[in-house]
Amino acid sequence: MINAEKLKLQFPIFNQKTPSGLDLTYLDNGATCHKPQSVIDAISDFYSKGYSTVGRASYWPSSETTVAFREVRKLVTEFINAPSEDEVVFNFGTTDGINKIANTFLRPRLSAGDEVITTEMEHHANLLPWQQLCIEKGAKLSILPILDTGDLDYESFETLLNDRVKFVALTAVSNALGVKNDLKRICAIARKKNIPVFIDAAQSVSHDEVDVQDIDCDFLVFSGHKIYGPTGVGVLYAKKKWLDAMMPLSYGGGIVKEVQLQESTFVDGVARHEGGTPNIAGVLGLGAAIRFVQSIGMHEIHSYLMDITDYAKTKLNEMDGIKVLGNPVHQAPTLSFVMDGVHPHDLSTFLNEKGICIRAGHHCAQPLMKKLKVPATTRMSLAIYNTKADIDKLIEVLKETQAFLS
Ligand SMILES: Cc1ncc(COP(=O)(O)O)c(C=O)c1O
Known part of the structure; x- marks a missing residue:
């Protein structure tokens, strides 16, 4: 079983705080992943x-x-x-x-x-x-x-x-x-x-x-x-x-x-x-x-990420006013969602203020956005240094955002 907290120690980026003194919660691994010390x-x-x-x-x-x-x-x-x-x-x-x-x-x-x-x-x-x-x-x-x-x-x-x-x-x-x-x-x-x-x-x-x-x-x-x-x-x-x-x-x-x-x-x-x-x-x-x-082992990586992705999907689906887009037979560790009444860019800006790096936009897939009838989504994409605690933090800040912006 992967110990993500321990693995995270190999990634020096997480040894520092954000400019506002917060721990970094990085959920934009679909764009690019951080580097372990060995790399x-x-x-x-x-x-x-x-x-x-x-x-x-x-x-x-x-x-x-x-x-x-x-x-x-x-x-x-x-x-x-x-x-x-x-x-x-x-x-x-x-x-x-x-x-x-x-x-x-x-x-x-x-x-x-x-x-x-x-x-x-x-x-x-x-x-x-x-x-x-x-x-x-x-x-x-x-x-x-x-x-x-x-x-x-x-x-x-x-x-x-x-x-x-x-x-x-x-x-x-x-x-x-x-x-x-x-x-x-x-x-x-x-x-x-x-x-x-x-x-x-x-x-x-x-x-x-x-x-x-x-x-x-x-x-x-x-x-x-x-x-x-x-x-x-x-x-x-x-x-x-x-x-x-x-x-x-x-x-x-x-x-x-x-x-x-x-x-x-x-x-x-x-x-x-x-x-x-x-x-x-x-x-x-x-x-x-x-x-x-x-x-680490690809098999272990895959099962660990599937586990925390399922966890994230369940938590997001439990929230009122959040819609996870797509429900495929096989899900990779990437989830796109929209929040009622809040533009994804405003949402990601709010999340950034709480130390959460998450992507908002069309994700270089404009025809797909058109098909989904949304201008943009907020996208969470996970890597092996992410934990359920990261997801809990995301959910907590999403709730704060809802309360603040609605
Ligand atoms: C599915 C897919 N294809 C291609 C690319 C382009 O990759 P790169 O910018 O590394 O060339 C990306 C980048 O996000 C991607 O997600």
């Missing part, structure tokens, strides 16, 4: 004790850094159960990965009249790149709707999958409602028609096991900063057949066999797709973050 140390040690580039130099400390960097690729490969390290590309994060696949994989494969399917619950990062490409190519962006519970309307998926569909992109978990999608079901249906499926795992990677072979997806991306790692680093998993068939994701140093002034040839494998000096500190920090998660 901070990995980054700081790299800069202070072993700073150098990777891959190209044979001197110390570059050789050691290169080994450490490669170890992280191996670690990530095992973490997502990718068949080989040749399918794990480091990049700058989820948004970067989605844009690169849109531009490098899908652009040359999409023509006027083709179709791309995405869903009604996507973060803008997993909507705009496909949307813009469809506009540019004269292709159609088909939208898989959600049901009243917030779950995807899986039955409509089969109807949308006609012969013109060239690509499917969906999130593992809705960042706004915490709806957990049945990725295996979507991939199995798409597989029958040989349509590649892209998974945005930004909101699932920190609390749900990611197994790309079990899901049987073609692409999957996530950001380091949402799994207790640093910003500016992420992972793109892609099946080898696609990586080898694609032109480089970005052009630059380190990706070539031979360069002439008018043309070049490129190496195979992931090196082909990692042009330029990588975010070395970021990758090493990501490695430390994954080791941190593994030291």
